[in-house]
Every structure is written in C-alpha cells, then in structure tokens.
C-alpha cells in the first residue's frame with residue numbers, strides 16, 4: 520500500500536487510491552470498523568497504520584500539487600530578457616534637436632529665454648526697432664501684411680523690444696521663433712526659424728559680441744569655429760555687422776546679423792543709452808541645423824516626410 524502511494528503519478532490516481540482506502544468501503548475504513556473484537560495491540564497497530572497512511576497521502580498530495588504548479592509555470596514562462604520585436608521609434612525632429620542644443624548653450628552663457636507672438640504689431644516688428652514707417656530699411660524684408668495692419672513677424676528682433684519693455688536693463692535674453700518672409704527657394708522657406716540674442720548692461724562692447732558668437736558656434740558645431748565679421752547695416756544696431764563662419768575647404772558661410780543696440784532702440788524701451796549699451800544678434804537656426812547635419816534643402820525640414828526624416832539619420 521505504501522509503495523502504491525509513493526508510486527502514484529497523478530493527483531487523480533491519488534484521489535482514487537485515497538477513496539479506495541478511506542472511502543465508505545475503503546480498506547482502512549473497514550479495518551477501523553471491525554476493530555471491536557481485536558486485542559489492544561492489534562488496534563494500536565491499525566491506528567498507527569491509519570495515521571501513517573494519512574500522512575503519506577498528505578505528503579504525496581503536496582508533492583504532486585507542487586509538481587503540477589511547476590509544470591504550469593514552465594509552460595507559461597515568459598523570458599523578459601528576450602529582445603522585443605523591432606519597433607519604429609519616434610525621434611526628435613532635427614530642428615527641435617538643434618533648437619534644444621542652441622538653447623542649452625545660450626542658457627549656459629547666462630541668457631534667459633523670452634518669447635513673443637508670431638503675429639506682431641508694427642511697433643514691435645519695425646517702429647521701435649528704429650524702422651519708422653517710410654524707412655527704406657522696411658524693404659529689406661518681404662513682409663506678409665495682415666489686413667488690420669499687423670504683420671507676420673519678419674524677425675525675432677521684435678522680441679528684443681518686448682523683453683526690454685518688460686524687463687528694462689540690465690538684460691540678457693535670447694529668443695527663438697518662427698519668422699515669415701515672402702521668399703521661397705532651396706535655401707529659403709517662407710517660414711524659417713530665427714534665434715535672437717540681446718545683452719544690455721554697463722560696459723558691454725563689440726568684443727563681448729564676437730566672443731559670444733564664436734563660443735556659441737564652436738559649442739554647437741563641437742569644434743573650434745573661426746568667424747569673420749563684415750560691416751553691414753540694420754536700423755536697430757550701430758555699428759552693424761554680418762557674421763560668417765569658416766566651413767569646409769575654407770569656404771565662408773554667411774550666418775546672420777548683429778551689432779551694438781542703437782541708442783534709439785534703447786530709448787524706445789525707456790532705457791538710458793548714456794548709462795547702458797549692449798549687443799544683439801540674430802541668425803537662422805534652421806540653416807545652422809542644415810549645416811550641422813549636412814542637409815541641403817531647407818524646405819525638407821517643414822515637409823514632414825517621414826521617409827526623409829528616417830534617411831537623414833534621425
């Protein structure tokens with residue numbers, strides 16, 4: 520009997536064996552029933568056998584249940600260390616990526632991000648920037664005019680005005696945003712991204728401007744960048760410069776405009792130009808992204824073609 524229990528392979532067989540032993544007409548049940556005429560020793564032997572068998576059944580049941588559980592776990596086992604099916608991961612758009620990089624660099628130089636609206640009024644986009652109505656410099660930019668006299672912001676320089684009106688001097692800010700001009704070819708898009716920097720304080724000079732530009736470019740392109748400045752004209756800076764950087768094969772690439780903030784602009788923002796002076800710069804950061812990532816058609820940035828985004832390595 521004991522061997523039988525020990526050799527049972529399944530819970531059902533054990534169940535059956537159990538009722539054959541302890542069921543209504545089970546072998547042990549009958550022995551227990553008919554103990555009345557037996558000697559004390561014989562009874563003791565049957566009782567001992569009874570407890571031993573019950574114990575054996577219990578142990579066997581535990582053993583078989585554990586085995587069943589293990590078998591179940593083995594078939595339902597999930598290997599969480601296995602590689603997943605390859606997934607299409609989203610990535611940051613190259614423009615977003617370079618924008619984040621440029622912001623992080625300017626922030627590390629102590630500039631604070633400022634914003635302004637894309638539909639701008641005449642005052643912030645032109646007049647306060649020393650470009651009154653009928654000023655010939657208004658023709659430098661092909662402006663989209665709205666019926667109510669507002670414009671699609673042609674330059675993030677408008678944010679300089681908003682920031683100075685709000686914060687006054689000293690001030691050290693940068694701005695990023697979309698700007699709009701009626702231009703469209705491989706290197707121009709009607710909407711493009713501009714980044715602006717403005718630093719007004721006591722004793723700010725042109726060399727602070729040049730150092731800031733050179734450090735900004737060197738950090739962004741992750742190598743020492745040589746820059747060149749050329750005299751230029753913007754109504755809101757005096758003197759004004761344009762800056763280029765040396766690229767492959769010694770080629771100079773035009774990047775943006777800059778200069779010392781014109782006293783009239785400071786005055787328009789209620790800042791005393793005899794006390795404060797500063798520099799401002801502006802450039803198309805989507806062009807910088809093109810150069811960094813080796814792309815040649817600016818319009819592709821805005822087409823949202825997923826195949827292009829994939830092939831351009833992002």
Ligand code: PHE
Pocket residue numbers: 673674675676715753756775776777778799800801802
């Ligand atoms: N706003 C000028 C442009 O769009 C660039 C510029 C910014 C020039 C700041 C001087 C100072 O061309």
